[in-house]
Structure formats: C-alpha cells, structure tokens
Amino acid sequence: xxxxxFKAKVKAGKEAVARxxxxxxxxxxxxxEETLKNEREHLEVYFMSExxxxxxxxxxxxxxxxxxxxxxxxxxxxxxxxxxxxxxxxCIDVExxxxxxxxxxxxxxxxxxxx
Numbered sequence: 602x603x604x605x606x607f608k609a610k611v612k613a614g615k616e617a618v619a620r621x622x623x624x625x626x627x628x629x630x631x632x633x634e635e636t637l638k639n640e641r642e643h644l645e646v647y648f649m650s651e652x653x654x655x656x657x658x659x660x661x662x663x664x665x666x667x668x669x670x671x672x673x674x675x676x677x678x679x680x681x682x683x684x685x686x687x688x689x690x691x692c693i694d695v696e697x698x699x700x701x702x703x704x705x706x707x708x709x710x711x712x713x714x715x716x
Contacts, residue, residue: 602663602664602665602710602713603662603663603664603665603666603667604661604662604663604702604703604706605661605662605667605700605701605702605703606659606660606661606662606700606701606703607659607661607662607698607699607700607701608657608658608659608698608699608701609657609658609693609694609695609697609698609699610655610656610657610693610697611655611656611657611692611693611694612691612692612693612694615691615692616656616692618688618691618692619649619656619658619692619693620649621688622685622688622689622692623647623649623658625684625685625688626647626685629681632681633645633681636674636677636679636681636682639673639677640664640669640670640671640673640674641664641665641666641669641670641673642662642663642664642665642670643663643664643665643713644661644662644663645660645661646660646661646662647660648660648661658693663713665714674686
C-alpha cells in the first residue's frame with residue numbers, strides 16, 4: 602500500500618484556475634471515484650492552502666501501487682483524466698512539487714484489502 606502526500610505551488614496568477622480544477626473534480630466526484638477503482642486507488646484527498654502569500658495544493662493519495670495508478674491514469678484516454686491533467690499542467694508549478702512519504706501509518710488498512 603502506498604500512502605503519499607504531494608505539495609505543489611500554484612503558478613502565480615493561476616489561483617482561479619486551481620479553484621476551477623477543484624470545483625471540476627467536485628462536480629465530477631462520482632465519475633472520479635470510478636476512475637480511482639481502475640487505478641487501484643482508495644483515496645485522493647485535495648487541500649488548498651495559502652502560505653506566506655503563495656497558494657499551494659496538497660494531494661494525499663492512498664493506492665495499492667502509486668506507480669501503477671499513475672500509469673493507468675496517464676494512458677486511460679478517459680476524458681475526466683485528460684481534463685484533470687490539463688488543469689494540473691496549467692496551474693501547478695511542477696518544479697516546486699514535492700512528494701512526502703509518511704513516517705508512520707496508524708489505522709485499520711484492512712478496509713482497503715491490506716492486512
């Protein structure tokens with residue numbers, strides 16, 4: 602099981618696009634949850650934050666295999682995934698993106714098929 606927190610700056614002047622992206626995901630929540638099943642992801646949780654005048658998006662992901670999930674999403678041809686990646690490309694500063702691995706996971710992962 603892979604659990605990861607991603608943090609990325611929103612490009613300056615693209616804060617409204619980032620909000621539109623989150624609103625798009627919210628409006629398409631049911632379809633998005635179906636794509637997660639295909640990617641063997643259990644959770645994607647999005648956070649928006651402003652820190653010292655800079656906007657950030659945080660995304661927490663819980664997946665059976667994050668590399669597999671990313672590969673399936675990138676190759677899916679699903680219009681929802683395509684639009685998701687378009688929003689990311691427009692508003693996320695990929696140079697700033699960091700991946701944070703947990704030091705400890707507490708809880709009952711058996712609800713996700715893990716023992």
